[in-house]
Amino acid sequence: MKFYIALLVMGVLTQNFVLSKFLGICPFLGVSKKLGTAVGMSAAVIFVMLLATAATYPLNLLLEKFGLGYLQTIVFILVIAALVQMVEIVMKKYLKPLYNALGIYLPLITTNCAVLGVVILNIDNISEYSAYGFGFGHAMMNSFAAGAGFMLAMVIFAGVRSKLETADVPKFMRGLPITLVAASIVSLSFLGFTGLVEGLGLLG
Amino acid sequence: MAEKKKISYGHEFAKGILRENPVLRLVLGTCPTLATSTSVVNGVGMGIAATIVLICSNVVISALRKVIPSKARIPAYIVIIASFVTMVQMLVKAFVPALDQSLGVFLPLIVVNCIILGRAEAFAGKNPVLASAVDGLGMGIGFTAALFCMGTVRELLGSGTFLSGIDTMIGSFVDLKGFSGFDFTEAIGKIGLSPMTLFVLPAGGFFVFGILMAVVNRLAEKKGRPKAALAGCEGCPHAAACGKTEKEECEAK
Numbered sequence: 001m002k003f004y005i006a007l008l009v010m011g012v013l014t015q016n017f018v019l020s021k022f023l024g025i026c027p028f029l030g031v032s033k034k035l036g037t038a039v040g041m042s043a044a045v046i047f048v049m050l051l052a053t054a055a056t057y058p059l060n061l062l063l064e065k066f067g068l069g070y071l072q073t074i075v076f077i078l079v080i081a082a083l084v085q086m087v088e089i090v091m092k093k094y095l096k097p098l099y100n101a102l103g104i105y106l107p108l109i110t111t112n113c114a115v116l117g118v119v120i121l122n123i124d125n126i127s128e129y130s131a132y133g134f135g136f137g138h139a140m141m142n143s144f145a146a147g148a149g150f151m152l153a154m155v156i157f158a159g160v161r162s163k164l165e166t167a168d169v170p171k172f173m174r175g176l177p178i179t180l181v182a183a184s185i186v187s188l189s190f191l192g193f194t195g196l197v198e199g200l201g202l203l204g
Numbered sequence: 205m206a207e208k209k210k211i212s213y214g215h216e217f218a219k220g221i222l223r224e225n226p227v228l229r230l231v232l233g234t235c236p237t238l239a240t241s242t243s244v245v246n247g248v249g250m251g252i253a254a255t256i257v258l259i260c261s262n263v264v265i266s267a268l269r270k271v272i273p274s275k276a277r278i279p280a281y282i283v284i285i286a287s288f289v290t291m292v293q294m295l296v297k298a299f300v301p302a303l304d305q306s307l308g309v310f311l312p313l314i315v316v317n318c319i320i321l322g323r324a325e326a327f328a329g330k331n332p333v334l335a336s337a338v339d340g341l342g343m344g345i346g347f348t349a350a351l352f353c354m355g356t357v358r359e360l361l362g363s364g365t366f367l368s369g370i371d372t373m374i375g376s377f378v379d380l381k382g383f384s385g386f387d388f389t390e391a392i393g394k395i396g397l398s399p400m401t402l403f404v405l406p407a408g409g410f411f412v413f414g415i416l417m418a419v420v421n422r423l424a425e426k427k428g429r430p431k432a433a434l435a436g437c438e439g440c441p442h443a444a445a446c447g448k449t450e451k452e453e454c455e456a457k
Contacts, residue, residue, distance in 0.1 A: 020406045022239035023309075026318060029234065070294060073312040074286035081279060113235050113316040120309050172422045173414075175431055176231065180414030188407040 003132045004141050006202035011145025014196050017114055018153040019187040023146075024114030028154060029179060031105075032161055038154040044105040046147030049118050051087065052080050053143040056119045057136055076119055084109060118146045132203075156186060211335045220342030227350035228420045229432050232318040236310050237351060238409040242362070245369045245385075247355030248348055249303040250310065253292050255344025258320050259337055260288045262328040266336035269329050281324045282315070289314045302372035319347060350416075357412050362403030364389040 015021060018028045024045070031041045056076050063069055088106045091099040109115060122139040129138070160182050169178045197203055226232045233254075240250040264284050265272075272280045293311050297304045304311060314320065323343055328336040359365055368385035389399060402408045421431045 022235050022406065022409065023313075025234040025238060029231075070290060073290050073293065073315055074283070077282055077286050077315050078279075081282060113313050116316050117309055117313055120312055124309065172425070173418050175421075177414045177418035177421065180410050180417065184407045184410035184414060187405075187410055188402075191405065191407065 002202055003129075003138065006197050007138060007141045008145045008148075009197050009200070009202060011142060012149040012152055013190065013193040016149040016153055016190055017118070017146045018150055019183075019190045021117070023117040024112055024150055027108065027112060027114075028150075028157065028183070029176070032154050032157045035155065035158045035162075038158040039151070040101060041105045041108075042147065042151030042154045044102040044109060045112065045114060045150050046144065047102065048080075048084060048087070048106070048109050048115055049143040049147045050140060051083055052076075052115055052119050053122055053139050055079055055083055057122060057139050060123050072120070072123065077116055080115055080119070114146070114150060118143050121146075153186070157183065160186060211331065213335065213338045216335055216339045217342040220339065220344070220346040221349060222346070223429075224343075225346040225350060225420075226319045226322075226343050227347055228417055229424070230319075230322070231417075231432055232322050233347060234413070236313065236317060237347075237354060238406070238413060239310055240307060241351050241354035241358055241409065241412075242404045243359045243365075243369060244352060244355035244367050245373050246303075246306050247351030249300070249373060250307055251344070251348025251351045253296060253303075253307070253311065254314050254317060254319065254347055255341070257285065257288045257292055257314050258323060258344045258347075259340040261285045261320060262323060262336040262340035263333055264288075265324045265328040266331060266333045272329075277329060278321075278325075281321060281329075285320055285324070286315045299376070300373055302369070306369075319343060353416060354409075354412055357416070358403045358408060360388075361400050362405075362408060363401075364392055364399035 011017065017023045018025065027041055027045075032038045056079055059075065059079065060069075060072065063071060063075065084106055088099075088103060091103060091106075122142055125134050125139070125142060128134075132138070161179065164178060164182060167178075173181070220226065224230060227234070227237050236250055236254070241247040261281075261284050265281055268280075268284075289312060292314070293304075296307075296311060323340060327339045331339070356366070359368065365388065366386040368387065371380055371382075371384040374380070392398070400408075403412065417432055424431065
């Protein structure tokens, strides 16, 4: 149980996917202008991350069993791409309200590096956290934490950007440069959480 | 892209390096740029790996451009790119294990690097093989150059070294005579200074990228060219799959 909490704290705060691992920067910079779209996009990312992990984790065991571990990258990206397409079709047909809320973000997520990143990191974690018996449940938790961290970063940054809109910025810094510098400061504030997991004794 | 224009290889090559630099002008591939530019050697290693994938996938996609049906082109591109990434991954693991260690998850993530899919969609899918190869080489060098700039600033300010770890990367191929990068930490220590670790941390990555982009924007402005901006729907590799191009729903603008 402790390890589950450790994974959650790491994913959301100390090793935030966007602000300290640099995964999913494109949507972070592109879709964070409005709070509503930021939340919608993040919800879709959490959803796809959980689905992708559920699909790729058992698949990886199968690949390992037949000694095909080197096909990991190509299999994973295809599974994610197919999965996203399928989810979109199923959602459109049976879950119209959910589709209306998340549907437009789904195609953008296929090649979002955060999703492929989290499934690959989950596989790497098996050996890294073998002492804690990293298994399927942990992988799902890790994916959820990564997605939640993504959401937190997006929501905070949407707030920061709304302030930037009205700020008096030097001409040459306007647009992306100032956005990146603002992201730097947000990332800096997350440094304050360093050592939280160890401090709480969650990885004991 | 002007389809009917006569192809000039020099032009296709040069545009990727400065005028349409993928990182600093087109704002593609930001994730690997920020993550792997903690040191020069790391960044250039990433740049070279991505360049190899970019050239190979551009060539194959361009050669198959009349065979691949346009509706299924994105999955087809992804399979081609993923195959080359797997090859590069295995080569790096075998010959430069230190690079594999430091790039970590970003080596397999070349698959979803927007530069590669973006070039496939914008150039290789419409142009002949040789031009696509030249385009890939130019864009790859532009990407590597941007990583070199970022890496130089971050390594010098953040760790007080330059080219550190070069022996672990190319030491097995070239005789470096014991050279393992410059180390200025002692020299600046004498005048009571120490490196600003902040610059190798993620926050420093965002900061250096922001400042570098501001400098490039200023230079572009002097030449009367528009500022760098996140590509709108036309430049988005997912535009075809997305189908929101005409509507306002596309938020990437």
